[in-house]
Amino acid sequence: MSEVARAARHAALAPTRAAGLARLADFTPRMGAAYAAGRNHDLGPGAHDAVSGLSPWVRHRLVSEAEVIGAAEAAHGAGGAGKFVQEVLWRTYWKGWMEQRPSVWHDYTAAVARALADAAGEVAAVAAGRTGIACMDCWARELVDTGYLHNHVRMWFASIWCFTLLLPWQLGADLFLRHLRDADAASNTLSWRWVAGLQTRGKPYIARAENIARYTGGRFNPVGELNEAPSPLPPGPPEPMVQLPAPAPPPQGRVALLLHEDDLLAETLPLGRAEVAAVGGIAVPNFRSPAGCAPLAASWAGGALADGLDRAGRHFGVQAQAITELADWAEDTGCDTVISPYAPVGWTADALAFAEQELADRGIRLHRLCRPWDSAHWPHAQSGFFAFAAKAERRQK
Ligand SMILES: Cc1cc2nc3c(=O)[nH]c(=O)nc-3n(C[C@H](O)[C@H](O)[C@H](O)COP(=O)(O)OP(=O)(O)OC[C@H]3O[C@@H](n4cnc5c(N)ncnc54)[C@H](O)[C@@H]3O)c2cc1C
Known part of the structure; x- marks a missing residue:
């Protein structure tokens, strides 16, 4: 990479609102049909053009969810932007869901503290790209070197971690939190639980060699290397719900x-x-x-x-x-x-x-x-995502 290209890449990744807005403007024309068709394909480090890469800015609210959704709908209409808007709403949904079940986070942090000492060596080997499974090793290096992974890769990575490497899901979630630029307590913990089959109970996400080969353009094809028929993890008791905090009076x-x-x-x-x-x-x-x-x-x-x-x-x-x-x-x-x-x-x-x-x-x-965006949306994160998203979309009309 030339010095000029390196400087441009560095500026594009800057942790500033200006860089986030520039990325938003650049990606807006691709938030419609192109996003819906291409979003599941991982073309490797430096080639994530079908997805926005906006999450580090949105996660830190350098750019708000409302701004991103507004840009998508203005450019493509509510129908054309539907898939992209739905993805942004996952962030709000996960936050609202965990806000009403804080024990999920506290149980997770306690489990990490307990398990880390026992498995530190195994975690370090995965992070260093030494599992011997080529795709996993490549993704681990991308995570550590860039602080980003494509959504589909995060799903495959978490599934292989839980069901092929048989490591505790909490330690994989912890590895992500330590390295991701968009590290987010709710999106990360609950997505790992979803892959493990604890969020949608008894329905784990299973990474399959055929799916990995198809969506990586044949760069990887781990046939025979993955456990594609895992035993489900024990589900644990239902998560107790708490009331959302009452809105504070205006300061x-x-x-x-x-x-x-x-x-x-x-x-x-x-x-x-x-x-x-x-x-x-x-x-x-x-x-x-x-x-x-x-x-x-x-x-x-x-x-x-x-x-x-x-x-x-x-x-x-x-x-x-x-x-x-x-x-x-x-x-x-x-x-x-x-x-x-x-x-x-x-x-x-x-x-x-x-x-x-x-x-x-x-x-x-x-x-x-609390922002109006959060207090309007979070109460609807009671059960599944699609009921939540339908209510959110009706409110935005
Ligand atoms: C195991 C696992 C762990 C994850 N950990 C995190 C995390 O720590 N922090 C985080 O921000 N996201 C996390 N995600 C969700 C998702 O992978 C990332 O938000 C997404 O890959 C970000 O890339 P992007 O901006 O290019 O996404 P795009 O596909 O361009 O999506 C647009 C925006 O929608 C939001 N979004 C998209 N998918 C999701 C999703 N599944 N959940 C929540 N928001 C979403 C993001 O704000 C993103 O910027 C995780 C997913 C999995 C499967």
């Missing part, structure tokens, strides 16, 4: 705004009559996993936070800063309320729950601000 008065990697679009937060006196941001990459976070993924999330802070500072006309000591920073602002975009169930919410008591001890309240 008022002088507040300190706290950003984090789950939502970096501060300029469109419904801040009501609040006066933002200070903006700070926390990065907690090491809360992703007991094994930490890979440098590439941590640096992408850190860059995204820096971009969010930069824009928020300019928007609210205050100096914005990355902070390490949340309670000290909050006290120094002189505000008795810290407002934060709602962090859905996941590692940022875990870190904020941890910090909340220390803030309270200093007389400072943490006010979590």
